[in-house]
Amino acid sequence: MDKTALSKKLAYLFMGVVCGLLLGAALMLFNGPSKIWGRTMLKTQEPFVIESPDNDGRDYRLPAGTVLYHDQNYAEGFTRYIVYFNYKGPIAHDEVPMEPKYGGVLIAPLWLSDVEGPDAAANVRRPAISRADVAAAVKSGEITRKDLQEILRTSAR
Structure with a gap:
């Protein structure tokens, strides 16, 4: 087989792979991956x-x-x-x-x-409550500083 014929076959193979990948990407884009995976x-x-x-x-x-x-x-x-x-x-x-x-x-x-x-x-x-969680609760108004002091006071007993 000469180099030209081999080059053509490789080019067709490459184009087929690229087309297959593009088709797969299009199916995922329009159908969503879960439909492809069933x-x-x-x-x-x-x-x-x-x-x-x-x-x-x-x-x-x-x-x-x-x-x-x-x-x-x-x-x-x-x-x-x-x-x-x-x-x-x-x-x-x-x-x-x-x-x-x-x-x-x-x-x-x-x-x-x-x-x-x-x-x-x-x-x-x-999971344990972090300092950041407590600070976020106080900042959001879900719990007041007074509530927090009361919680700490009663849990220390």
Whole structure:
């Protein structure tokens, strides 16, 4: 094969790849990425309890406004959703060795439930309130300095 024929084939291949990328970008722009991936996106209106994976006696909270991606409905009466997290830096972790019983994929979902009753709300970990949070509450008028002094006085006892 001569150089001209090879150059033409490479040019056609390059044009095909570029056209494919442009088509994919156009589909994402007009249809949205969730339609391409075949997943419906849901934005939660209320917080949920995330049950502990290690039975440590504590549950955790998924905040309202979290976007969930519908994954699969099950005949047993529950639905699985996917959520994505960003994290800076390395994560302390244990490696999960791939075993033949996993079939190449290990999915270990956690259970999500509504926040209900005093026991559920009391068992959910909440982040500590920072100085900036307190200052913002005082500045916004949600809490007065007098209220803050009273809170500190009663909690110190």
